[in-house]
Amino acid sequence: MLTNKLGLHARPASHLVKIAAKFKDTTVELVRGGEIVNGKSILGVMMLAAGPGTELEIRVDGPSEDDCLSELTELVRNKFYED
């Protein structure tokens, strides 16, 4: 769940996308309600328009999925280093 103040706007979205993009052998998807977007696409992530308190599901698949997931979870837990 997103706990940082403004949710997923440009700045935190870019942190997320940069991490996801690092793991070239792993796919990253963000799911919200019925929508699924590619976690490596800044536009995709922003189009989710996830405000604070949103529940997002992060799906990873690939050889580096564990590392990828733990880095992404760390980011969300640290409120994207925003606040």
Next chain:
Amino acid sequence: MVRQLTLLGQPVAPGIALGPAFLLRRERKNILPASIEDGQVEAELERLDLAMERTRLDLRYNRRKATRTLGDIVARIFDAHLMIMDDEPTFDSIRDMIRSERITAEYALYRTFEAIARSFDAQKEDLFRDRAQDVRDVGRRLLAHLTGAVTDTIGDIDKPSILIAAELNPSDILQMDPEMILGVATDAGGATSHTAILTRTLGVPSVVGLHEITTAAEVGDLVVINGNSGKVMLRPTPKQEAKYREKETHYRAYQATLRDIRSRQAVTLDGHRIELAANIELPDEARRVLEVGGDGVGLFRTEYLVMAHGGLPSEDVQETEYRRVAKTLQDRPVIIRTFDLGGDKAFPGIGLKPESNPNLGWRAIRVALDRPEMMIPQLRAILKASTSGKFRLMFPMIGCLEELFAAKKMLDQAKQELDSQGIAYSADIQVGMMIEVPSAALLAHLYAPHVDFFSIGTNDLVQFTLAVDRSNEQVAMLHQPFHPAVLRLIRTTVEAGHQAGIWVGLCGEFGGNPLATLLLVGLGLDELSLTPAMIPEIKKLILSSTRAEAVAIAEEALACSTASEVRNLLLGRMKKRFKDMPIWFGDY
């Protein structure tokens, strides 16, 4: 048939300019579906890659230029665009479209970007919805590089011209070469639009809100822009042209004399000093204050940080920005106003609900007091940064004593926190309040003992006193700062302040109106804070007059019954007294 046409808009950057019209046409027509042959797919993909590379170079160049000329905050707009260029999944899907559907790169690009932009259009939050403009901006740039000439760009201007457009966005303005752009006229826009702020910073005469200039003007037309009065004249007759050329020459010569007084203080002929400060929004405007010879910053509107940052900046980011301003201005005072958000300056994340009367609603200090998690970090950031310069702090829209006390209590809390953390700050930082709610002006004597200064915010004071929403076109002309009721409130405030031994300044637009200068000096104001571009002219007026005559004019003005009477009185006096000053070209 006389084809001459005069339009009236909102003047946002002063000066007079004449030149040929350059019409910035924004390609709005839809890119039509177009297919390619099987064998052309590879070539088409190469065209796309080339356009993408050119666009990236373009954006990086603009980003560097923005950092140099207008500062980091504007440069971040280009960072956002560069991030979009790095969106591999989106570009991969465009490539797939080209391969599988056999369509041109233009069409694939246009379809994709337009669809993305539209999904942003549909967002409820401003913060997300505004991204649509970024997406369209990048899309347009890419298309321009693909085809070579889909839209006019400012880079196409080949001789000094008057730029005419429906609207301008920051990336357009950044491309403006002051040598090539003599003036700007747009259909859209208001006094606080990007165009206004940025053309003022660049010193290019500018008029916005003309509504139909793009349809009325034709390429190559001679255009006269009067950035003081808001008049734009198309296709002037030879006689009119000659008259304006003379005014332009006169104006340039006058500007040169203004440069000479840059380092002087605004002191009347009989020795009375007025502090002349600047209203700024962007931390980078601080440099401009020094360029125009201002004594400091009388109003640093911190909301722009929120808008430029795309949301509430963290305490650390704020501290950095505030320190930058402090360091630029060194020992010149800087008055920072705490966030004046809500009302018509919305931003998401604090739970703003639609209001039927936003100007009278949950905004400014009311929001701040309800949201200590927003206010305390700002106060801490301001306090911390105060060690780098001479800061003063100011609370907006105080309407009752309780609000002032609550705000001061929050400031104490912030100070205590810093004390317990062993973090340094300027303990003697001056704390003031804006007088913009009429109740505060009427009871100024009750507030004066609790603050170090007052700053009169005439924009809102006039709105509330005369019950006029100045963004409402139907009643905007009723918004009259010269109204005797307003003048009386100013005087009451000044008297109460001086009685209690505190200084009183003014930071509304009214302060930048040369017609009002002597009146304001005569009413007893100690400080005027205005748009940097007007500081030299106002300084010249003060240097050329005596306080005695200012006081006399103020007395006469206070005896008038209507705003028109006041204006006519002042216009008559000022034109006669200062007949060589071209500022009267504007119908103040």
